[in-house]
Amino acid sequence: PPDVEQLGRATWTFLHTTAAYYPDKPTPKQRANMLSLLHALPILYPCTWCAQDLGESLAVHPPDVRNRTALSLWLCQRHNEVNEKLGKETFDCSKVDERWRDGPAD
Numbered sequence: 001p002p003d004v005e006q007l008g009r010a011t012w013t014f015l016h017t018t019a020a021y022y023p024d025k026p027t028p029k030q031r032a033n034m035l036s037l038l039h040a041l042p043i044l045y046p047c048t049w050c051a052q053d054l055g056e057s058l059a060v061h062p063p064d065v066r067n068r069t070a071l072s073l074w075l076c077q078r079h080n081e082v083n084e085k086l087g088k089e090t091f092d093c094s095k096v097d098e099r100w101r102d103g104p105a106d
């Protein structure tokens, strides 16, 4: 079976980075593909209990693919749900761009 921690870090890196560079004005095709990507995870993600919980979260909180800011916030909130479940610190979602796009201000 995969290393769930390493897989998780890699997947969050991919998802947060993809959200950070998602367009401010996505085309209908870009929105549809982002929805497909996110809805595929509960079916294909190779950690069955992770996938199960993600599916339940997506059902309650449909992905907000309107624009980059909305998607980044939505994803941050989903990640925080997992953080809470695992007893990890929650992340300040006002800092997603700093973490995943811009880098720290100096």
Ligand code: FAD
Residues within 6 Å of the ligand: 004, 005, 006, 007, 008, 009, 010, 011, 012, 013, 016, 049, 050, 051, 053, 054, 075, 076, 077, 078, 079, 080, 082, 083, 086, 088, 090, 091, 096, 099
């Ligand atoms: P990670 O949680 O992997 O985070 C990586 C980095 O992201 C952090 O160092 C931080 O800089 C940043 N970050 C943290 N929180 C946020 C946030 N809210 N928004 C933006 N950036 C943030 N593991 C399980 O054991 N059980 C599960 O049920 C489970 N479900 C998962 C579901 C999904 C969809 C994914 C992708 C992963 C899941 N994992 C699960 C793995 C788990 O979330 C972690 O990836 C893993 O435990 C490693 O944690 P970490 O402390 O290294 O940091």
